[in-house]
Amino acid sequence: MIEVKNISKAFDGNQVLKDISITFERGKTNLIIGRSGSGKTVLLKSILGLFDIDEGEIWYNDRNLVQMSNKERKLLRSEIGMVFQGGALFDSVNVEGNVRFPLDMFTNMSGPEKIKRVQFCLDHVNIDRQAYKLYPSEISGGMQKRVAIARAIALNPKYLFCDEPNSGLDPETSTVIDQLIQALTKEFQMTTIINTHDMNSVIEIGESVLFISKGEKEWVGTNREILDSGNQKLDDFIFANKLYAQMKKGK
Numbered sequence: 001m002i003e004v005k006n007i008s009k010a011f012d013g014n015q016v017l018k019d020i021s022i023t024f025e026r027g028k029t030n031l032i033i034g035r036s037g038s039g040k041t042v043l044l045k046s047i048l049g050l051f052d053i054d055e056g057e058i059w060y061n062d063r064n065l066v067q068m069s070n071k072e073r074k075l076l077r078s079e080i081g082m083v084f085q086g087g088a089l090f091d092s093v094n095v096e097g098n099v100r101f102p103l104d105m106f107t108n109m110s111g112p113e114k115i116k117r118v119q120f121c122l123d124h125v126n127i128d129r130q131a132y133k134l135y136p137s138e139i140s141g142g143m144q145k146r147v148a149i150a151r152a153i154a155l156n157p158k159y160l161f162c163d164e165p166n167s168g169l170d171p172e173t174s175t176v177i178d179q180l181i182q183a184l185t186k187e188f189q190m191t192t193i194i195n196t197h198d199m200n201s202v203i204e205i206g207e208s209v210l211f212i213s214k215g216e217k218e219w220v221g222t223n224r225e226i227l228d229s230g231n232q233k234l235d236d237f238i239f240a241n242k243l244y245a246q247m248k249k250g251k
């Protein structure tokens with residue numbers, strides 16, 4: 001579980017996050033949604049400790065990020081998996097090498113142990129052995145995302161962060177990626193936080209959805225509640241997409 005308590009963050013007097021409190025539960029896909037520029041990325045990076053917050057607390061179970069020593073932060077980093085926009089694979093390293101990278105960096109595993117772990121992770125994202133020696137440029141965007149997810153789970157993380165995991169993917173592949181992230185979240189009981197613009201993802205895997213507007217928490221609920229929230233700003237955001245407006249009318 002990750003608990004965010006009353007956090008605020010400004011850049012040069014520009015207040016980007018305003019007194020946000022939210023709990024992200026373990027074993028669930030927790031989504032953060034909002035318009036471009038609403039503060040989603042700043043929130044995600046603040047929770048990760050990549051930005052220092054001005055006020056508030058961030059708890060990873062019973063550990064307060066704000067008060068952690070460098071050593072404790074380093075340990076926490078090893079418990080976090082990340083999937084960033086565009087997959088962010090190393091172009092000059094093949095599929096197998098990309099997934100092995102965190103094992104080389106952060107563990108004392110033997111060669112055979114690493115091979116076993118790489119296979120385990122790639123099996124879990126349905127990448128078969130024939131693809132192991134291929135380079136990112138030789139595989140599709142959807143496969144790149146799956147490799148990025150395999151790399152993110154290589155160290156068996158407690159926490160998984162995904163920033164726009166579906167960017168650049170077609171709707172069908174996006175659904176596959178969403179379902180994969182949700183299945184892994186359940187199987188490994190991770191606390192997963194996903195930044196997204198994608199309303200299909202919200203409906204598909206939004207077990208908990210935080211909607212932020214201009215840096216403020218505007219609404220929290222589930223995918224089952226979101227079409228009938230009664231919140232005007234949220235409705236404006238969702239029903240800008242005509243398909244969802246029709247869905248609401250057709251209810």
Ligand SMILES: Nc1ncnc2c1ncn2[C@@H]1O[C@H](COP(=O)(O)OP(=O)(O)OP(=O)(O)O)[C@@H](O)[C@H]1O
Nearest residue numbers: 011014016034035036037038039040041042043197
């Ligand atoms: N490093 C920074 N320095 C100064 N201002 C920043 C910095 N990072 C973000 N901001 C500002 O914070 C605000 C929120 O940006 P953020 O990237 O969090 O939005 P977002 O909701 O993630 O948008 P998008 O969906 O387009 O990625 C913007 O006004 C942005 O200009």
